[in-house]
Amino acid sequence: MLTLFHTDGCHLCEEAWALLETAGLTERTCRRDIIDDPAWLAAYRVRIPVLRDEAGCELGWPFDLAALRRFTALLP
Numbered sequence: 001m002l003t004l005f006h007t008d009g010c011h012l013c014e015e016a017w018a019l020l021e022t023a024g025l026t027e028r029t030c031r032r033d034i035i036d037d038p039a040w041l042a043a044y045r046v047r048i049p050v051l052r053d054e055a056g057c058e059l060g061w062p063f064d065l066a067a068l069r070r071f072t073a074l075l076p
Helices: 011-022 038-044 065-072
Strands: 002-006 029-033 050-053 058-060
Touching (some): 002 011, 002 038
Antiparallel strands (some): 002 050
């Protein structure tokens, strides 16, 4: 499972979600709005969108489809 940290109205977050759609990863990705948790807000306020895997590895923006595929290549 992947987690995409985002917030509403973030055009970069929308671009990241579109890449996840292109890669066929939306079913394996949950979205978490950083405004919902003070710790997320503190950690990701100026870094979103950020994609995190279950091991805690993160892929920060900017990333493209190739980087996304490399990041997820080892996922079960």
